[in-house]
Amino acid sequence: MLEAHYCIIGAGVVGLAIAEKLSHSGNGDVLVIERHDAFGRETSSRNSEVIHAGLYYKKETLRTQVSVTGNRLLYALCEMQGIPYKKTGNSSSPRMRKRSTP
Numbered sequence: 001m002l003e004a005h006y007c008i009i010g011a012g013v014v015g016l017a018i019a020e021k022l023s024h025s026g027n028g029d030v031l032v033i034e035r036h037d038a039f040g041r042e043t044s045s046r047n048s049e050v051i052h053a054g055l056y057y058k059k060e061t062l063r064t065q066v067s068v069t070g071n072r073l074l075y076a077l078c079e080m081q082g083i084p085y086k087k088t089g090n091s092s093s094p095r096m097r098k099r100s101t102p
């Protein structure tokens with residue numbers, strides 16, 4: 001029987017990131033259970049590959065804070081590991097509200 005202090009179900013990017021953190025915490029063994037025969041076989045390997053900048057949500061939300069911090073950390077990680085990326089830039093413009101006719 002397998003025994004571990006932590007059990008994570010799902011080896012997508014979220015499960016693997018948590019497992020990576022826990023495995024360095026020194027708090028015990030980590031077991032990752034995945035239903036496929038390899039990691040990252042679902043959403044994590046089928047997304048649009050965009051490194052989000054946190055533009056889409058309200059500034060004060062946790063989502064924005066996490067996006068902005070993650071953006072910085074991900075570019076730093078790519079640099080550190082020699083992972084190629086493209087900074088294609090992205091333009092956005094405010095949407096005008098339709099004026100209601102009197």
Ligand SMILES: Cc1cc2nc3c(=O)[nH]c(=O)nc-3n(C[C@H](O)[C@H](O)[C@H](O)COP(=O)(O)OP(=O)(O)OC[C@H]3O[C@@H](n4cnc5c(N)ncnc54)[C@H](O)[C@@H]3O)c2cc1C
Nearest residue numbers: 010011012013014015033034035042043044047048049050
């Ligand atoms: C169309 C699309 C485009 C996207 N584009 C972007 C983008 O450009 N940039 C970006 O940052 N994010 C993007 N995202 C979001 C991002 O891809 C997801 O938030 C992220 O991949 C989710 O990771 P996850 O580990 O939670 O899920 P997943 O990658 O789906 O991993 C979950 C894992 O759990 C396993 N699992 C589930 N149930 C069980 C079970 N009972 N037993 C064992 N294993 C199980 C699955 O097999 C899977 O491997 C996009 C999402 C979608 C849908």
